[in-house]
Amino acid sequence: SDLAQGLVAAIEQLDGDDGLTAGVLTGAGRGFCAGMDLKAFAAGGPPVGFDTFLENGSKKPLIAAIEGFALAGGLEVALTCDLLVAAEGVKLGIPEVGVGLLAAGGALMRLPRRVPYSVAMRMALTADPIRAEEALTYGLVTEVTEKGGTVDAALAIAERIAENAPLSVAGSKAMIQMQQGLTEEEFWEAQRPHMAAIFKSEDSLEGAIAFAEKRKPQWKGR
Numbered sequence: 001s002d003l004a005q006g007l008v009a010a011i012e013q014l015d016g017d018d019g020l021t022a023g024v025l026t027g028a029g030r031g032f033c034a035g036m037d038l039k040a041f042a043a044g045g046p047p048v049g050f051d052t053f054l055e056n057g058s059k060k061p062l063i064a065a066i067e068g069f070a071l072a073g074g075l076e077v078a079l080t081c082d083l084l085v086a087a088e089g090v091k092l093g094i095p096e097v098g099v100g101l102l103a104a105g106g107a108l109m110r111l112p113r114r115v116p117y118s119v120a121m122r123m124a125l126t127a128d129p130i131r132a133e134e135a136l137t138y139g140l141v142t143e144v145t146e147k148g149g150t151v152d153a154a155l156a157i158a159e160r161i162a163e164n165a166p167l168s169v170a171g172s173k174a175m176i177q178m179q180q181g182l183t184e185e186e187f188w189e190a191q192r193p194h195m196a197a198i199f200k201s202e203d204s205l206e207g208a209i210a211f212a213e214k215r216k217p218q219w220k221g222r
Helices: 002-016 038-044 050-056 073-080 107-114 117-126 132-138 150-161 166-178 184-199 202-212
Strands: 023-026 062-066 069-071 083-087 091-093 143-145
Touching: 002 023, 002 050, 023 150, 050 073, 062 069, 062 073, 062 150, 069 073, 073 091, 073 107, 083 132, 083 150, 107 117, 132 143, 143 150, 166 184, 166 202, 184 202
Parallel strands: 023 062, 062 083, 069 091, 083 143
Antiparallel strands: none
């Protein structure tokens, strides 16, 4: 629960700081995350506060830098991110059915959106993981690096994202996420408030002036 609440607090900091445009999430040990601590679950149930992150993610782009493995809830944490960078040989899977549980942290919704139906179904029903190289062919993983290279690669992507206007980046992320399940008419309607806020922002004016003056814009995030 302490770890879950710490992650939620970090996401709140990312989303609440106008000086931040994107974040990188990685593991502190030999792997990204092995999922829920089953001993802690047996003793006191699932972690408190984690549903907030799994359901809502972050408003700003979040990149997962995955070393070793991302399994069960660990893959669900990674799927909450917008882009996944994985090291060669990394295992990605949802083995919950093998221990009598359900991948209830979003994988059964997000995984079929990112890989073919048959692949998602195979992973969910057999509990067998796939490796980063296979995940790359499906588009689940954005980039495969050598072992130990994921954080640098993820930071490079984050830095490239951060060159762009924060409000525009967050708005683009929101619309891409929102478009699934919307008709074209519903999409245009949903986009209007984002468009209005961004086109009236200080950054939109700064972007136009900087372009005319042939210089890099100084974004304020407002």
